[in-house]
Amino acid sequence: xxxxxxxxxxxxxxxxxxxxxxxxxxxxxxxxxxxxxxxxxxxxxxxxxxxxxxxxxxxxxxxxxxxxxxxxxxxxxxxxxxxxxxxxxxxxxxxxxxxxxxxxxxxxxxxxxxxxxxxxxxxxxxxxxxxxxxxxxxxxxxxxxxxxxxxxxxxxxxxxxxxxxxxxxxxxxxxxxxxxxxxxxxxxxxxxxxxxxxxxxxxxxxxxxxxxxxxxxxxxxxxxxxxxxxxxxxxxxxxxxxxxxxxxxxxxxxxxxx
Numbered sequence: 619x620x621x622x623x624x625x626x627x628x629x630x631x632x633x634x635x636x637x638x639x640x641x642x643x644x645x646x647x648x649x650x651x652x653x654x655x656x657x658x659x660x661x662x663x664x665x666x667x668x669x670x671x672x673x674x675x676x677x678x679x680x681x682x683x684x685x686x687x688x689x690x691x692x693x694x695x696x697x698x699x700x701x702x703x704x705x706x707x708x709x710x711x712x713x714x715x716x717x718x719x720x721x722x723x724x725x726x727x728x729x730x731x732x733x734x735x736x737x738x739x740x741x742x743x744x745x746x747x748x749x750x751x752x753x754x755x756x757x758x759x760x761x762x763x764x765x766x767x768x769x770x771x772x773x774x775x776x777x778x779x780x781x782x783x784x785x786x787x788x789x790x791x792x793x794x795x796x797x798x799x800x801x802x803x804x805x806x807x808x809x810x811x812x813x814x815x816x817x818x819x820x821x822x823x824x825x826x827x828x829x830x831x832x833x834x835x836x837x838x839x840x841x842x843x844x845x846x847x848x849x850x851x852x853x854x855x856x857x858x859x860x861x862x863x864x865x866x867x868x869x870x871x872x873x874x875x876x
Contacts, residue, residue, distance in 0.1 A: 679728025
């Protein structure tokens with residue numbers, strides 16, 4: 619039995635964390651299944667964008683499996699955190715956009731998974747937060763690092779130190795999510811965006827993501843040089859020639875990722 623359902627259509631892979639009786643909580647088994655599913659989507663040439671969501675109407679991922687966490691030792695605790703960090707880093711650096719369709723609670727590890735995604739679309743009823751301090755621990759899957767980078771140091775401190783979740787509209791206001799949609803519409807809206815991206819040149823999409831990711835860690839002049847180098851690489855691709863020809867010939871482009 620896999621805890622992650624996979625569906626591929628029109629260049630979009632939909633990965634659904636499927637443990638609704640536990641609000642899709644992240645046990646080690648769920649994490650292992652998710653890691654495999656994300657890796658497979660990354661290697662599949664038919665997949666040009668990924669949507670990550672949770673089963674059921676209540677939760678994207680409501681957090682970790684507390685019964686499992688309660689048994690961790692200092693050694694296994696570090697190993698568990700590093701495993702989660704490896705998975706969130708895989709999502710963040712997949713080379714293909716990953717859109718989080720947040721259909722309810724995204725707490726703890728769920729919020730950390732969402733933050734690793736390229737974009738986040740939340741339903742109006744969604745709540746996001748890092749409540750780990752209420753359990754005597756801290757966010758271990760990248761929450762202290764990505765949250766501060768997304769919303770700023772002060773707001774990240776407030777969320778991580780109080781442990782209080784915030785509603786979707788507040789998450790939108792501070793930049794934690796990119797769009798808020800009606801209840802029950804997060805997956806539909808995410809797939810719509812993913813299909814738009816999947817219709818574009820896959821190499822251009824990958825290089826654009828790389829330019830933004832790495833450029834943020836560079837001085838502006840270095841970032842501009844990096845952008846120019848990637849622009850030059852794009853100019854060597856068949857996709858560029860196809861995209862330009864399709865525009866001039868007034869027809870849809872047929873990109874091959876070459």
